[in-house]
Amino acid sequence: MENLNIDNVPSYLLNILSNSFSQVNEKERNSLMDISKMMFIYLYNRYLLFRSSEDNRKEHELIVLSNVLKISEKMELNYSDKKIAIAVSLFHDTCFIKRIMEEEIRKLEEKGSIKEANLLREKKKDQRRDHMKGGAKNTKEALEYINKINPHGWTIFTDKEIERSEKIVLKHDLIKTDELYPKRINTLELCCHESDILWPLHPIGVSADIERYGKDINEKENWTNQVKENLKLFDDMRKKYDKKNVDDRFIEKTYFRTEEGHRIFSNWLKFWNL
Ligand SMILES: [Fe+2]
Ligand SMILES: [Fe+2]
Numbered sequence: 001m002e003n004l005n006i007d008n009v010p011s012y013l014l015n016i017l018s019n020s021f022s023q024v025n026e027k028e029r030n031s032l033m034d035i036s037k038m039m040f041i042y043l044y045n046r047y048l049l050f051r052s053s054e055d056n057r058k059e060h061e062l063i064v065l066s067n068v069l070k071i072s073e074k075m076e077l078n079y080s081d082k083k084i085a086i087a088v089s090l091f092h093d094t095c096f097i098k099r100i101m102e103e104e105i106r107k108l109e110e111k112g113s114i115k116e117a118n119l120l121r122e123k124k125k126d127q128r129r130d131h132m133k134g135g136a137k138n139t140k141e142a143l144e145y146i147n148k149i150n151p152h153g154w155t156i157f158t159d160k161e162i163e164r165s166e167k168i169v170l171k172h173d174l175i176k177t178d179e180l181y182p183k184r185i186n187t188l189e190l191c192c193h194e195s196d197i198l199w200p201l202h203p204i205g206v207s208a209d210i211e212r213y214g215k216d217i218n219e220k221e222n223w224t225n226q227v228k229e230n231l232k233l234f235d236d237m238r239k240k241y242d243k244k245n246v247d248d249r250f251i252e253k254t255y256f257r258t259e260e261g262h263r264i265f266s267n268w269l270k271f272w273n274l
Pocket of ligand 1: 066092131172173
């Protein structure tokens with residue numbers, strides 16, 4: 001039971017979690033919140049407690065969770081799909097692999113070392129695949145554990161739900177390896193994806209990037225520049241579809257396909273005065 005020690009979890013994180021459930025309809029709210037809390041405590045003790053700043057911020061999963069609750073509610077996902085969306089939000093990034101920075105690749109290209117740059121780019125893709133594979137394995141392990149220790153005694157995740165969660169985690173970063181995933185038709189996958197990619201516009205996500213590049217968080221200009229840099233990620237992902245002439249009914253010129261994802265994205269633009 002050491003993985004379920006609530007005393008280790010800072011209460012502000014549990015408060016973020018509880019607050020995000022105001023987005024969920026009253027009928028499903030309490031039971032989904034109970035399950036999420038249990039999963040988050042496990043996530044915290046098993047992974048977040050040991051997470052380095054090189055990896056990601058401890059808040060990442062909760063921000064993704066908050067997005068997924070909004071998007072899945074608006075998309076009217078059923079209860080089972082919502083459970084899966086929550087599990088994916090919480091466990092998708094549990095396998096940390098030291099990342100190769102895009103900057104490193106760009107520098108090689110600028111130097112004219114194209115072969116080395118391409119090699120490094122391929123290595124970066126391999127790392128992504130390992131990250132997804134490891135995350136999928138961890139998700140399975142986590143959900144089986146949650147089933148086993150549920151104080152109410154019933155099965156929270158069916159085998160099918162565990163398998164579906166695992167599969168989504170196994171693919172969650174595929175776009176970064178240039179594969180066009182997800183497609184609009186796969187609503188659950190799309191909800192999970194849009195929730196995750198919004199992270200670099202959240203102030204905590206932006207501050208993590210500023211620090212990752214070794215820049216000063218107290219310089220106002222660094223914030224503006226980092227947000228603009230992070231916005232390019234959305235254009236890059238959209239371009240991958242456009243380049244292959246895949247029309248996946250994106251909203252306007254953005255990379256978003258759900259109304260709610262697009263709304264959150266637009267709100268961030270306003271927040272950053274862009
Ligand atoms: Fe990831
Ligand atoms: Fe993520």
